[in-house]
Amino acid sequence: xxxxxxxxxxxxxxxxxxxxxxxxxxxxxxxxxxxxxxxxxxxxxxxxxxxxxxxxxxxxxxxxxxxxxxxxxxxxxxxxxxxxxxxxxxxxxxxxxxxxxxxxxxxxxxxxxxxxxxxxxxxxxxxxxxxxxxxxxxxxxxxxxxxxxxxxxxxxxxxxxxxxxxxxxxxxxxxxxxxxxxxxxxxxxxxxxxxxxxxxxxxxxxxxxxxxxxxxxxxxxxxxxxxxxxxxxxxxxxxxxxxxxxxxxxxxxxxxxxxxxxxxxxxxxxxxxxxxxxxxxxxxxxxxxxxxxxxxxxxxxxxxxxxxxxxxxxxxxxxxxxxxxxxxxxxxxxxxxxxxxxxxxxxxxxxxxxxxxxxxxxxxxxxxxxxxxxxxxxxxxxxxxxxxxxxxxxxxxxxxxxxxxxxxxxxxxxxxxxxxxxxxxxxxxxxxxxxxxxxxxxxxxxxxxxxxxxxxxxxxxxxxxxxxxxxxxxxxxxxx
Amino acid sequence: xxxxxxxxxxxxxxxxxxxxxxxxxxxxxxxxxxxxxxxxxxxxxxxxxxxxxxxxxxxxxxxxxxxxxxxxxxxxxxxxxxxxxxxxxxxxxxxxxxxxxxxxxxxxxxxxxxxxxxxxxxxxxxxxxxxxxxxxxxx
Numbered sequence: 001x002x003x004x005x006x007x008x009x010x011x012x013x014x015x016x017x018x019x020x021x022x023x024x025x026x027x028x029x030x031x032x033x034x035x036x037x038x039x040x041x042x043x044x045x046x047x048x049x050x051x052x053x054x055x056x057x058x059x060x061x062x063x064x065x066x067x068x069x070x071x072x073x074x075x076x077x078x079x080x081x082x083x084x085x086x087x088x089x090x091x092x093x094x095x096x097x098x099x100x101x102x103x104x105x106x107x108x109x110x111x112x113x114x115x116x117x118x119x120x121x122x123x124x125x126x127x128x129x130x131x132x133x134x135x136x137x138x139x140x141x142x143x144x145x146x147x148x149x150x151x152x153x154x155x156x157x158x159x160x161x162x163x164x165x166x167x168x169x170x171x172x173x174x175x176x177x178x179x180x181x182x183x184x185x186x187x188x189x190x191x192x193x194x195x196x197x198x199x200x201x202x203x204x205x206x207x208x209x210x211x212x213x214x215x216x217x218x219x220x221x222x223x224x225x226x227x228x229x230x231x232x233x234x235x236x237x238x239x240x241x242x243x244x245x246x247x248x249x250x251x252x253x254x255x256x257x258x259x260x261x262x263x264x265x266x267x268x269x270x271x272x273x274x275x276x277x278x279x280x281x282x283x284x285x286x287x288x289x290x291x292x293x294x295x296x297x298x299x300x301x302x303x304x305x306x307x308x309x310x311x312x313x314x315x316x317x318x319x320x321x322x323x324x325x326x327x328x329x330x331x332x333x334x335x336x337x338x339x340x341x342x343x344x345x346x347x348x349x350x351x352x353x354x355x356x357x358x359x360x361x362x363x364x365x366x367x368x369x370x371x372x373x374x375x376x377x378x379x380x381x382x383x384x385x386x387x388x389x390x391x392x393x394x395x396x397x398x399x400x401x402x403x404x405x406x407x408x409x410x411x412x413x414x415x416x417x418x419x420x421x422x423x424x425x426x427x428x429x430x431x432x433x434x435x436x437x438x439x440x441x442x443x444x445x446x447x448x449x450x451x452x453x454x455x456x457x458x459x460x461x462x463x464x465x466x467x468x469x470x471x472x473x474x475x476x477x478x479x480x
Numbered sequence: 481x482x483x484x485x486x487x488x489x490x491x492x493x494x495x496x497x498x499x500x501x502x503x504x505x506x507x508x509x510x511x512x513x514x515x516x517x518x519x520x521x522x523x524x525x526x527x528x529x530x531x532x533x534x535x536x537x538x539x540x541x542x543x544x545x546x547x548x549x550x551x552x553x554x555x556x557x558x559x560x561x562x563x564x565x566x567x568x569x570x571x572x573x574x575x576x577x578x579x580x581x582x583x584x585x586x587x588x589x590x591x592x593x594x595x596x597x598x599x600x601x602x603x604x605x606x607x608x609x610x611x612x613x614x615x616x617x618x619x
Contacts, residue, residue, distance in 0.1 A: 068489060070600040070618065094595040094618045131516070131593045132555045132583050190552050200593035201619050239552040242595040242618075246545050249599065250538075266599040411619070412487030438590045439518070480593070 001036060005029070005044065011463035015048050022052040022262055029062040030402075032459050038408060038451060039066055046073040049264035050348075053078070055085020055273075057338055057345050061397055063352050064459040065406030065451065069093065071267030074351035074407075077400045080273065082333060082344040086261065087278045088270035089248040089285070091348030093329040096244060096285055097292035098203075098236030100375040100403075101169070101325035102386065103300065104222075105307070105318055107229040109209035109475065112311065119207065119310035120433045120476045126306045127205055127299065129198040130437030130480040136197040137298060144188055145180045147195060151290035152297035152325070160196075160301025161322075167364045169325035170354055170372075173293040175332070179283025184247045187284075191240025191291060196298035200438055200480030202445060203235045205303065206377070208384065208472035218370040218388045218469040222323050230472060231307075231320065232384060233299055234377055236329065237292035244288040248281045273346050282331070282346075289330055296325060323386070324373035328353045328403035336398050347398050355389030355401035355466050374466050378405045378453030380434055380445060380477045381427055385457045387466035401466040405453035411444045418443035427477075436479035445479060483511035491619045492592060493601075494544075497612045501536065501565035504604075504611040505543050505574060509561035512547050513580070515617070518589040521559035523579035530575045536567040536604040539574060540613055544597035547578075551594070555582040567604070567611075592619050 006014045008028070013036060015027035027047045031039060043066050050072050051060040057079045066075035071090025080086050105112075112119075128135030137158075139147075147154040152173025155161055166172050198205060210228040213219045224230075237244075252269035255261075255277040261270055271277035304320050311318060331348045338345075356363060356372040363372055371388040378384045393399050409417070423442040427434045436442050460466045486493035492515055496507035513519045529546050533539040543563075550556040558578035565574035595618040603614040 070598045070616070074490075131590045132551075132585065186549060190549065192553075239595075242552075243549070246548075246596045250542075253538075253599075266602070269599075407490040410488045410490060411492060415487065438592070440592075 002041065002044065011459050015044060017051065019048050022264065023048060024054065024056040025051050025059050027051050027060045027062060029066065030064050030459050030463055030465065032462065034455055035064045035459055040068055042068045043073040047076055049268060050076055050078045050091065052262065052264045053080065053086050053088060053268060053270055054261060055080040057081050057085065057343065061400065063402035064456045065351065065402045065404050067407050069350060071265050072348065072350040075402060076350045077348065077352045077397060079336070079345040079347045079398050082273055082346050085273055085346060086270035087273045087282055087331055087346050088268055088348065089245050089252055089281060090267040090269060091350055092285060092331050093350050094242045094245040095236040095329055096241035097289035097327045098329045099292060099296065099325060099327040100232060100234045100377055101296050101300065102323040102375050103231040103303065103320045104224055104323050105229045105320050108227045109229045110227060112229050115311050116475060119307065122306045122310050123205060123476065123478050124435045127198055127302060127478055128196065129478060131200050136193045137195040138193050139195065141188065144192065147294035148180045148183065148287040148290050149178050150174055151293035155294045155297035155301060160298045165297065165300065165322040168322045169293060170327050173297060173325065174290050175286040177283060178287040178290050180287050182280045182283035183244060183287050187240050187243035187247065190243045191238065194238040194240065195295050196302060197238060198235050198299065198480050199238055203480055204380065205478045206232045206474050207476040208232055208474055210470050211473045212471040214468040214470065215388065221367055221370045222373055222386065222469065223321060224470050231303060232375065232377055232472065233296060235295060235299065237288040238295060240291045241288035244284045248284065251277055252281065285331060289327065324375060326353045326375050345398065349400055351403045352400045353403045354399055355393045356399045357389045357391040357394045374401050376402060376404060376453060376457055379447040379450040380474055381430060381432060381447030383453060384472045385453060385468060386470045387457065387460060388469050389466055390464060392464040393466060397465055401460050402456055405450040405456055407449060408451045409449040414446055414449035415440055415443045417448065418446050432474045432477060434477040438480060441479050483507040485511055485515060491616060493614065493616045495614045497610045499610060501567045501611055502563040504613050505540060505563045505565050506561040508540065508544060508613060508615065509547060509558050509578070512544060513557050513559060515592050515594060516551055516557050517583055517591045520588065521557050521580050523559050524581040525556065527556060527578040529578065532573045534570055534572065536572050537599065537602050539565070539572040540604055540615060541597045541599060541602065543574060544615060548594050548596060556580055557583055594619060
């Protein structure tokens with residue numbers, strides 16, 4: 001670790017604003033000694049780079065699942081003053097509103113065990129996943145604007161969900177400022193047949209069992225109990241969002257020159273938030289965010305249908321409820337308190353999850369007393385977590401926490417270490433049925449390729465940014 | 481044909497070297513095909529592309545993003561690319577003829593889903609009489 005990076009306390013490091021020229025503030029890195037040992041130097045450099053962008057509010061932040069990205073690191077949070085700060089597509093990433101949702105059934109995993117194999121085959125056959133997978137909802141050009149504006153509500157209107165789902169999605173599953181006119185025809189074309197598809201890489205649908213409850217009050221509010229059968233779903237805005245980002249990076253590179261914004265990395269290309277270029281990106285990004293919410297909602301509808309068939313139970317008996325849906329690649333206009341004053345900030349979370357504490361007005365009434373559910377997927381062999389946002393997160397991290405375990409190995413290293421092994425059989429021996437359509441997906445995504453999520457979550461809980469509510473073990477995993 | 485696939489990050493990269501800008505970009509296209517499906521593609525269909533950019537780096541990124549777009553919207557992967565390109569500063573351009581076919585998952589492997597070509601660590605340079613490119617792809 002660079003000697004200029006100082007340890008503030010057992011859970012936090014500081015990169016001072018003198019670390020490199022042009023920094024407008026310091027960076028706080030949430031990491032204990034063990035996590036800090038695994039952080040790449042390049043990721044810290046990228047975290048420092050985010051602090052060079054104009055209008056930085058408070059410190060830039062890095063979560064314990066930090067690893068190298070493009071421009072911003074994955075696991076990076078940076079807020080900029082809405083009045084005179086910037087917005088950067090590199091602070092959101094290519095998979096705009098990549099996110100996770102958690103569904104909880106009325107069933108106990110033990111009682112459901114005899115149906116799990118049938119469920120696994122039905123899910124693998126019925127959830128469109130992987131490169132070039134068909135099966136998505138095909139909309140014509142006229143129909144395409146509706147999901148971009150309405151988000152998850154559009155999928156509900158198509159019979160792919162329940163009205164009460166919307167209250168349990170971050171921002172109600174739609175951002176109000178989406179502007180389909182700011183979206184290119186190429187993005188529209190990429191998005192046309194991909195609604196209701198999982199994608200590839202680290203995206204997944206996982207059937208899980210609740211193994212531990214750490215906070216009875218929050219678990220009760222979220223409707224969780226030990227032994228419960230749950231579903232975790234991880235996907236985003238698919239090719240639509242990827243193209244919005246590609247288009248925006250090109251536009252922002254030109255804008256950065258026009259507004260004389262110094263760029264420590266070309267992928268940090270940015271424009272003033274209030275500029276025409278900034279607002280065009282913000283409108284297109286929100287459209288992509290809404291596409292992602294519509295996508296996760298459509299997959300939820302499909303998942304419920306498959307569960308009902310596999311268990312031979314009706315919707316009411318199965319009661320596969322949406323616990324919550326969180327975005328983890330997004331820029332949002334939020335009000336926060338900074339130096340005793342309320343300010344409007346454009347908060348970039350790239351590989352980071354919103355984690356609002358109890359009482360925040362954006363929380364649904366049934367969760368207001370316990371804080372926002374923060375869904376943290378681990379890897380396909382170990383476990384995942386549900387946390388709850390805290391008041392301290394509002395003070396220290398703009399209401400943000402980590403988003404997952406964080407990658408430990410490169411794809412190449414994971415593939416080399418998996419050579420000669422049968423990853424699916426190894427997981428089956430641990431009681432996890434896993435299937436992927438890609439030729440190398442299981443190797444690249446094997447559990448050891450990721451940090452142990454226990455450690456990552458331990459830092460968030462230790463630092464008081466989020467509290468542990470429940471732990472889940474994987475039973476079935478579908479990957480692209 | 482001279483390209484190499486790098487997987488030393490959570491994503492993937494392509495490096496290539498060639499005598500001319502056109503051959504360099506054709507090599508990147510060949511590398512993209514291997515990443516996307518293992519590369520066993522037949523030349524059943526033809527696509528034509530023309531692009532202009534200020535810099536060789538932007539031209540390479542835009543060219544690869546064109547391949548990403550074709551793969552994502554039509555499943556089209558190029559088995560071979562004939563590329564004529566100029567890296568004249570301020571006025572870079574290319575015309576390319578791509579020969580390939582749409583992916584069919586009985587015949588082709590499912591490779592990596594490339595989201596985009598990025599400017600991260602991007603290098604296009606000339607050394608020792610050869611053009612060299614290094615591009616990172618978001619997976």
